[in-house]
Amino acid sequence: MFVSNDPLTVKKIKEITGLEKNRIKNIINELISNYKGDNRPFKIYEIAGGYKLGTKPGYSIWIRKILENIKKHQISKAALETLAIIAYNQPITRLEIEKIRGVNCSGVLFNLLKHKFIRISGRKKVPGNPLIYKITDTFLIHFGLKKLSDLPKLTEIGII
Protein backbone atom coordinates (compact mmCIF):
# COMPACT_ATOMS: atom_id res chain seq x y z
CA MET A 1 0.00 0.00 0.00
CA PHE A 2 2.87 2.31 0.78
CA VAL A 3 4.66 1.91 -2.53
CA SER A 4 1.79 1.05 -4.86
CA ASN A 5 0.91 3.93 -7.17
CA ASP A 6 -2.66 2.72 -7.73
CA PRO A 7 -5.08 1.84 -4.93
CA LEU A 8 -4.41 -1.76 -3.89
CA THR A 9 -7.45 -3.99 -4.33
CA VAL A 10 -8.22 -7.00 -2.14
CA LYS A 11 -7.86 -9.14 -5.27
CA LYS A 12 -4.33 -7.86 -5.86
CA ILE A 13 -3.37 -8.41 -2.21
CA LYS A 14 -4.75 -11.95 -2.48
CA GLU A 15 -2.60 -12.54 -5.56
CA ILE A 16 0.50 -11.34 -3.76
CA THR A 17 0.00 -12.88 -0.33
CA GLY A 18 -2.18 -15.88 -1.14
CA LEU A 19 -4.38 -15.12 1.87
CA GLU A 20 -8.15 -15.55 1.91
CA LYS A 21 -10.24 -12.50 0.97
CA ASN A 22 -12.01 -12.36 4.33
CA ARG A 23 -8.74 -12.57 6.22
CA ILE A 24 -7.29 -9.74 4.12
CA LYS A 25 -10.36 -7.59 4.78
CA ASN A 26 -10.11 -8.29 8.52
CA ILE A 27 -6.42 -7.37 8.59
CA ILE A 28 -7.08 -4.15 6.64
CA ASN A 29 -9.94 -3.22 8.99
CA GLU A 30 -7.64 -3.86 11.93
CA LEU A 31 -4.98 -1.63 10.39
CA ILE A 32 -7.57 1.07 9.65
CA SER A 33 -8.69 1.16 13.27
CA ASN A 34 -5.05 1.06 14.45
CA TYR A 35 -4.13 4.09 12.35
CA LYS A 36 -7.23 6.02 13.39
CA GLY A 37 -5.64 7.21 16.63
CA ASP A 38 -3.98 10.59 17.00
CA ASN A 39 -0.52 9.11 17.27
CA ARG A 40 -0.22 8.36 13.54
CA PRO A 41 0.23 10.96 10.80
CA PHE A 42 -1.12 8.62 8.14
CA LYS A 43 -4.12 6.38 7.60
CA ILE A 44 -5.60 3.98 5.09
CA TYR A 45 -7.98 5.52 2.57
CA GLU A 46 -10.53 3.44 0.68
CA ILE A 47 -10.64 4.86 -2.84
CA ALA A 48 -11.46 3.65 -6.35
CA GLY A 49 -12.26 0.14 -5.17
CA GLY A 50 -8.92 -0.31 -3.37
CA TYR A 51 -6.85 0.87 -0.43
CA LYS A 52 -4.17 3.50 -0.29
CA LEU A 53 -1.93 4.78 2.47
CA GLY A 54 -2.03 8.56 2.74
CA THR A 55 -1.28 11.36 5.16
CA LYS A 56 -3.98 12.74 7.45
CA PRO A 57 -5.44 16.11 6.33
CA GLY A 58 -4.25 17.80 9.53
CA TYR A 59 -0.62 17.37 8.54
CA SER A 60 -1.03 19.07 5.16
CA ILE A 61 0.31 22.46 6.41
CA TRP A 62 3.74 20.96 7.08
CA ILE A 63 3.78 18.64 4.11
CA ARG A 64 3.07 21.56 1.78
CA LYS A 65 6.19 23.31 3.05
CA ILE A 66 8.29 20.34 1.96
CA LEU A 67 6.56 19.81 -1.36
CA GLU A 68 6.19 23.48 -2.27
CA ASN A 69 7.25 22.85 -5.88
CA ILE A 70 4.68 20.19 -6.48
CA LYS A 71 1.20 21.41 -7.15
CA LYS A 72 -1.77 19.11 -7.27
CA HIS A 73 -4.11 19.12 -10.26
CA GLN A 74 -6.71 21.86 -9.99
CA ILE A 75 -9.58 21.10 -12.32
CA SER A 76 -11.21 24.04 -14.09
CA LYS A 77 -14.90 24.80 -13.62
CA ALA A 78 -15.73 23.81 -17.20
CA ALA A 79 -13.93 20.50 -16.75
CA LEU A 80 -15.68 19.90 -13.41
CA GLU A 81 -19.06 20.54 -15.02
CA THR A 82 -18.27 18.13 -17.83
CA LEU A 83 -17.00 15.51 -15.38
CA ALA A 84 -20.16 15.86 -13.26
CA ILE A 85 -22.39 15.40 -16.31
CA ILE A 86 -20.43 12.33 -17.46
CA ALA A 87 -20.38 10.83 -13.95
CA TYR A 88 -24.15 11.04 -13.61
CA ASN A 89 -25.11 10.12 -17.17
CA GLN A 90 -22.41 7.75 -18.37
CA PRO A 91 -22.02 6.42 -20.98
CA ILE A 92 -22.72 9.71 -22.70
CA THR A 93 -21.93 11.30 -26.06
CA ARG A 94 -20.33 14.72 -26.58
CA LEU A 95 -23.55 16.08 -28.05
CA GLU A 96 -25.55 15.03 -24.98
CA ILE A 97 -23.03 16.81 -22.72
CA GLU A 98 -23.18 19.92 -24.90
CA LYS A 99 -26.99 19.88 -24.75
CA ILE A 100 -26.82 20.26 -20.96
CA ARG A 101 -23.88 22.68 -20.86
CA GLY A 102 -25.00 24.70 -23.88
CA VAL A 103 -21.43 25.20 -25.12
CA ASN A 104 -18.90 23.27 -27.15
CA CYS A 105 -17.04 20.68 -25.05
CA SER A 106 -14.47 19.25 -27.50
CA GLY A 107 -11.50 20.99 -25.87
CA VAL A 108 -12.53 20.07 -22.36
CA LEU A 109 -13.10 16.43 -23.35
CA PHE A 110 -9.70 16.32 -25.06
CA ASN A 111 -7.98 17.55 -21.89
CA LEU A 112 -9.93 15.20 -19.65
CA LEU A 113 -8.97 12.30 -21.92
CA LYS A 114 -5.35 13.45 -21.88
CA HIS A 115 -5.27 13.48 -18.09
CA LYS A 116 -7.12 10.13 -18.04
CA PHE A 117 -10.11 11.41 -16.05
CA ILE A 118 -12.39 9.94 -18.68
CA ARG A 119 -12.10 7.25 -21.31
CA ILE A 120 -13.83 6.37 -24.57
CA SER A 121 -15.93 3.30 -23.92
CA GLY A 122 -17.25 2.71 -27.42
CA ARG A 123 -19.71 4.13 -29.89
CA LYS A 124 -23.43 4.75 -29.51
CA LYS A 125 -25.66 2.86 -31.94
CA VAL A 126 -27.37 5.94 -33.37
CA PRO A 127 -26.90 7.71 -36.71
CA GLY A 128 -23.31 8.93 -36.92
CA ASN A 129 -22.11 6.41 -34.32
CA PRO A 130 -20.77 9.05 -31.89
CA LEU A 131 -18.13 8.17 -29.30
CA ILE A 132 -19.33 7.57 -25.76
CA TYR A 133 -17.42 8.61 -22.67
CA LYS A 134 -17.09 7.12 -19.19
CA ILE A 135 -15.19 8.26 -16.11
CA THR A 136 -12.08 6.39 -14.93
CA ASP A 137 -10.47 5.39 -11.62
CA THR A 138 -8.32 8.53 -11.87
CA PHE A 139 -11.52 10.52 -11.34
CA LEU A 140 -12.39 8.46 -8.23
CA ILE A 141 -8.84 8.83 -6.87
CA HIS A 142 -8.78 12.58 -7.50
CA PHE A 143 -12.02 13.16 -5.61
CA GLY A 144 -11.37 10.46 -3.00
CA LEU A 145 -14.41 8.38 -3.88
CA LYS A 146 -14.73 4.67 -3.12
CA LYS A 147 -16.96 4.01 -6.09
CA LEU A 148 -19.14 6.00 -8.48
CA SER A 149 -22.31 5.30 -6.49
CA ASP A 150 -20.71 7.22 -3.59
CA LEU A 151 -21.66 10.42 -5.40
CA PRO A 152 -24.81 11.95 -3.89
CA LYS A 153 -28.03 11.32 -5.79
CA LEU A 154 -29.21 14.24 -7.93
CA THR A 155 -32.36 14.44 -5.84
CA GLU A 156 -30.31 14.73 -2.64
CA ILE A 157 -27.92 17.29 -4.02
CA GLY A 158 -30.03 20.24 -2.89
CA ILE A 159 -29.24 19.35 0.72
CA ILE A 160 -25.48 19.68 0.31
Place this chain on the structure above:
Amino acid sequence: MNNIDVDIKIKINEFEASTNELIKKIKENIIDIDLVSITEIINQYLQYVIKNKNIIDLSNAGKTINNMVIILKIKSEYLLPKLEIKNNEREDNEYNDFATSKEKESYIQEYNKFQKVVKYLKKKEGDQNNIYFPMMKSRTKKDNIEIQKVDLADLLVCLEKVLLSKKKKEFIPIKKRIFTIDTKMKEILNLLKNSKEGFSFEYFMERVQSKLEIIVIFLALLELIYLKKINCFQNKSFDKIIFNMKGDALN
Protein backbone atom coordinates in the same frame (compact mmCIF):
# COMPACT_ATOMS: atom_id res chain seq x y z
CA MET B 1 -53.18 7.76 -73.55
CA ASN B 2 -53.06 6.01 -70.27
CA ASN B 3 -52.71 2.54 -71.62
CA ILE B 4 -50.76 1.58 -68.61
CA ASP B 5 -53.75 2.12 -66.36
CA VAL B 6 -55.38 -0.72 -68.13
CA ASP B 7 -52.22 -2.79 -68.33
CA ILE B 8 -50.80 -2.69 -64.81
CA LYS B 9 -53.24 -3.66 -62.14
CA ILE B 10 -52.01 -3.55 -58.61
CA LYS B 11 -53.54 -6.00 -56.18
CA ILE B 12 -53.85 -4.85 -52.58
CA ASN B 13 -55.77 -7.25 -50.38
CA GLU B 14 -58.99 -7.68 -52.29
CA PHE B 15 -58.75 -4.44 -54.16
CA GLU B 16 -57.33 -4.41 -57.66
CA ALA B 17 -56.75 -1.20 -59.58
CA SER B 18 -54.28 0.80 -61.61
CA THR B 19 -51.92 3.10 -59.72
CA ASN B 20 -53.95 6.12 -60.86
CA GLU B 21 -57.11 4.73 -59.33
CA LEU B 22 -55.22 3.70 -56.25
CA ILE B 23 -54.10 7.30 -55.61
CA LYS B 24 -57.65 8.50 -56.11
CA LYS B 25 -59.04 5.98 -53.62
CA ILE B 26 -56.31 6.79 -51.08
CA LYS B 27 -57.06 10.51 -51.36
CA GLU B 28 -60.76 9.84 -50.88
CA ASN B 29 -59.96 7.73 -47.83
CA ILE B 30 -61.59 4.66 -49.35
CA ILE B 31 -58.35 2.74 -48.98
CA ASP B 32 -56.36 3.00 -45.77
CA ILE B 33 -52.83 4.08 -46.68
CA ASP B 34 -51.59 2.06 -43.72
CA LEU B 35 -52.57 -1.13 -45.54
CA VAL B 36 -50.87 -0.16 -48.78
CA SER B 37 -47.48 -1.84 -48.99
CA ILE B 38 -45.04 0.07 -51.18
CA THR B 39 -42.76 -2.93 -51.55
CA GLU B 40 -45.73 -5.01 -52.66
CA ILE B 41 -46.57 -2.47 -55.39
CA ILE B 42 -42.95 -2.35 -56.54
CA ASN B 43 -42.70 -6.14 -56.62
CA GLN B 44 -45.85 -6.43 -58.69
CA TYR B 45 -44.65 -3.69 -61.02
CA LEU B 46 -41.21 -5.31 -61.47
CA GLN B 47 -42.81 -8.67 -62.15
CA TYR B 48 -44.99 -7.05 -64.79
CA VAL B 49 -42.00 -5.27 -66.38
CA ILE B 50 -39.88 -8.42 -66.48
CA LYS B 51 -42.76 -10.42 -67.92
CA ASN B 52 -43.55 -7.93 -70.68
CA LYS B 53 -40.15 -6.41 -71.30
CA ASN B 54 -40.44 -6.78 -75.06
CA ILE B 55 -43.80 -5.11 -75.55
CA ILE B 56 -43.79 -2.54 -72.76
CA ASP B 57 -44.22 1.14 -73.60
CA LEU B 58 -41.46 2.91 -71.67
CA SER B 59 -43.28 6.23 -71.32
CA ASN B 60 -46.26 4.49 -69.77
CA ALA B 61 -44.03 2.44 -67.48
CA GLY B 62 -42.48 5.72 -66.37
CA LYS B 63 -45.88 7.11 -65.47
CA THR B 64 -46.48 4.16 -63.16
CA ILE B 65 -43.20 4.93 -61.41
CA ASN B 66 -44.36 8.52 -61.06
CA ASN B 67 -47.61 7.33 -59.48
CA MET B 68 -45.71 5.04 -57.13
CA VAL B 69 -43.62 8.01 -55.99
CA ILE B 70 -46.85 9.90 -55.22
CA ILE B 71 -48.10 6.95 -53.14
CA LEU B 72 -44.73 6.78 -51.39
CA LYS B 73 -44.98 10.51 -50.58
CA ILE B 74 -48.50 10.13 -49.17
CA LYS B 75 -47.37 7.18 -47.09
CA SER B 76 -44.29 8.90 -45.71
CA GLU B 77 -46.33 11.98 -44.81
CA TYR B 78 -48.75 9.71 -43.02
CA LEU B 79 -45.96 8.00 -41.10
CA LEU B 80 -44.13 11.16 -40.08
CA PRO B 81 -45.19 12.83 -36.82
CA LYS B 82 -47.89 15.38 -37.54
CA LEU B 83 -47.34 19.00 -36.78
CA GLU B 84 -50.34 20.72 -35.33
CA ILE B 85 -51.33 23.48 -37.70
CA LYS B 86 -52.99 26.39 -36.03
CA ASN B 87 -54.93 28.95 -37.95
CA ASN B 88 -54.17 31.75 -35.62
CA GLU B 89 -50.54 32.62 -36.10
CA ARG B 90 -50.31 34.61 -32.93
CA GLU B 91 -51.61 31.74 -30.93
CA ASP B 92 -49.09 29.53 -32.66
CA ASN B 93 -46.24 31.85 -31.79
CA GLU B 94 -47.40 32.09 -28.23
CA TYR B 95 -47.53 28.33 -28.03
CA ASN B 96 -44.02 28.07 -29.47
CA ASP B 97 -42.71 30.70 -27.08
CA PHE B 98 -44.29 28.86 -24.20
CA ALA B 99 -42.83 25.56 -25.37
CA THR B 100 -39.32 26.97 -25.83
CA SER B 101 -39.39 28.83 -22.53
CA LYS B 102 -40.53 25.65 -20.81
CA GLU B 103 -37.80 23.69 -22.55
CA LYS B 104 -35.27 26.35 -21.63
CA GLU B 105 -36.40 26.26 -18.04
CA SER B 106 -35.96 22.51 -17.85
CA TYR B 107 -32.46 22.84 -19.32
CA ILE B 108 -31.56 25.54 -16.81
CA GLN B 109 -32.92 23.36 -14.00
CA GLU B 110 -30.83 20.42 -15.20
CA TYR B 111 -27.77 22.65 -15.54
CA ASN B 112 -28.27 24.08 -12.06
CA LYS B 113 -28.39 20.58 -10.65
CA PHE B 114 -24.95 19.94 -12.11
CA GLN B 115 -23.72 23.24 -10.72
CA LYS B 116 -24.46 21.81 -7.29
CA VAL B 117 -22.55 18.65 -8.19
CA VAL B 118 -19.65 20.86 -9.28
CA LYS B 119 -19.68 22.52 -5.84
CA TYR B 120 -19.70 19.11 -4.19
CA LEU B 121 -16.81 17.90 -6.37
CA LYS B 122 -14.87 21.09 -5.70
CA LYS B 123 -15.25 20.52 -1.96
CA LYS B 124 -14.14 16.90 -2.36
CA GLU B 125 -11.15 18.05 -4.43
CA GLY B 126 -10.23 20.56 -1.73
CA ASP B 127 -10.39 17.87 0.96
CA GLN B 128 -8.36 15.53 -1.19
CA ASN B 129 -5.71 18.19 -1.76
CA ASN B 130 -4.88 18.01 1.95
CA ILE B 131 -4.10 14.34 1.68
CA TYR B 132 -0.76 13.23 0.28
CA PHE B 133 -0.11 9.78 -1.06
CA PRO B 134 3.35 8.30 -1.50
CA MET B 135 4.40 7.97 -5.18
CA MET B 136 1.77 10.44 -6.28
CA LYS B 137 4.26 13.26 -6.76
CA SER B 138 5.98 11.52 -9.66
CA ARG B 139 2.63 11.32 -11.43
CA THR B 140 2.05 15.05 -11.23
CA LYS B 141 5.60 15.98 -12.09
CA LYS B 142 5.91 13.66 -15.05
CA ASP B 143 2.93 15.12 -16.83
CA ASN B 144 5.00 17.93 -18.32
CA ILE B 145 7.89 15.90 -19.65
CA GLU B 146 6.40 12.97 -21.34
CA ILE B 147 9.22 10.94 -22.77
CA GLN B 148 8.10 8.73 -25.55
CA LYS B 149 9.85 5.65 -26.77
CA VAL B 150 11.50 5.99 -30.14
CA ASP B 151 11.40 3.00 -32.43
CA LEU B 152 13.23 2.13 -35.62
CA ALA B 153 10.44 3.53 -37.79
CA ASP B 154 10.86 6.99 -36.19
CA LEU B 155 14.60 6.86 -36.78
CA LEU B 156 14.11 5.86 -40.42
CA VAL B 157 11.69 8.75 -40.95
CA CYS B 158 14.31 11.06 -39.49
CA LEU B 159 17.00 9.63 -41.79
CA GLU B 160 14.76 10.10 -44.79
CA LYS B 161 14.19 13.73 -43.80
CA VAL B 162 17.91 14.42 -43.54
CA LEU B 163 18.61 12.71 -46.86
CA LEU B 164 15.90 14.77 -48.52
CA SER B 165 17.21 18.03 -47.12
CA LYS B 166 20.74 17.14 -48.22
CA LYS B 167 19.58 16.30 -51.72
CA LYS B 168 18.75 19.91 -52.41
CA LYS B 169 22.28 21.06 -51.72
CA GLU B 170 25.01 20.09 -54.05
CA PHE B 171 27.62 17.84 -52.61
CA ILE B 172 31.05 19.28 -53.00
CA PRO B 173 33.63 16.59 -53.44
CA ILE B 174 36.60 17.51 -51.31
CA LYS B 175 38.98 14.84 -50.19
CA LYS B 176 38.04 11.27 -50.11
CA ARG B 177 37.62 10.31 -46.51
CA ILE B 178 37.39 6.83 -45.31
CA PHE B 179 35.13 6.33 -42.37
CA THR B 180 34.00 3.15 -40.82
CA ILE B 181 31.15 2.49 -38.45
CA ASP B 182 33.72 1.82 -35.72
CA THR B 183 35.40 5.20 -36.06
CA LYS B 184 32.04 6.98 -36.21
CA MET B 185 30.92 5.14 -33.08
CA LYS B 186 34.00 6.36 -31.26
CA GLU B 187 33.44 9.91 -32.54
CA ILE B 188 29.83 9.88 -31.37
CA LEU B 189 30.76 8.53 -27.95
CA ASN B 190 33.47 11.20 -27.60
CA LEU B 191 30.96 13.90 -28.50
CA LEU B 192 28.31 12.63 -26.13
CA LYS B 193 30.77 12.19 -23.26
CA ASN B 194 31.01 15.94 -22.85
CA SER B 195 27.32 16.68 -23.04
CA LYS B 196 24.76 15.73 -20.45
CA GLU B 197 21.78 16.88 -22.48
CA GLY B 198 22.88 14.99 -25.57
CA PHE B 199 22.65 15.95 -29.22
CA SER B 200 19.86 15.79 -31.74
CA PHE B 201 19.96 13.57 -34.80
CA GLU B 202 20.26 16.65 -36.98
CA TYR B 203 23.34 17.80 -35.06
CA PHE B 204 25.29 14.73 -36.15
CA MET B 205 24.30 15.32 -39.73
CA GLU B 206 25.21 19.01 -39.86
CA ARG B 207 28.79 18.65 -41.02
CA VAL B 208 28.24 15.61 -43.14
CA GLN B 209 29.50 15.85 -46.67
CA SER B 210 28.25 12.75 -48.38
CA LYS B 211 25.26 10.49 -48.41
CA LEU B 212 27.48 7.59 -47.47
CA GLU B 213 28.61 9.38 -44.34
CA ILE B 214 24.98 9.96 -43.28
CA ILE B 215 24.29 6.27 -43.60
CA VAL B 216 27.46 5.31 -41.72
CA ILE B 217 26.57 7.69 -38.86
CA PHE B 218 23.04 6.31 -38.80
CA LEU B 219 24.31 2.76 -38.61
CA ALA B 220 26.82 3.77 -35.92
CA LEU B 221 23.98 5.28 -33.86
CA LEU B 222 21.90 2.13 -34.30
CA GLU B 223 24.85 -0.02 -33.26
CA LEU B 224 25.41 2.12 -30.14
CA ILE B 225 21.72 1.82 -29.22
CA TYR B 226 21.94 -1.95 -29.78
CA LEU B 227 25.01 -2.12 -27.53
CA LYS B 228 23.03 -0.07 -24.96
CA LYS B 229 25.76 2.56 -24.82
CA ILE B 230 23.47 5.47 -25.72
CA ASN B 231 19.85 6.41 -25.17
CA CYS B 232 17.56 7.99 -27.66
CA PHE B 233 14.33 9.77 -26.77
CA GLN B 234 11.81 12.37 -27.85
CA ASN B 235 10.39 14.96 -25.46
CA LYS B 236 7.10 14.93 -27.30
CA SER B 237 5.64 13.65 -30.55
CA PHE B 238 7.25 15.07 -33.70
CA ASP B 239 9.97 16.67 -31.59
CA LYS B 240 13.66 16.23 -32.29
CA ILE B 241 15.14 12.84 -31.48
CA ILE B 242 17.84 13.34 -28.88
CA PHE B 243 20.74 10.97 -28.24
CA ASN B 244 22.60 10.90 -24.95
CA MET B 245 25.04 8.73 -23.10
CA LYS B 246 23.76 5.97 -20.86
CA GLY B 247 24.87 6.31 -17.25
CA ASP B 248 26.97 3.14 -17.12
CA ALA B 249 28.61 3.77 -20.52
CA LEU B 250 30.53 6.66 -18.97
CA ASN B 251 32.50 4.28 -16.80
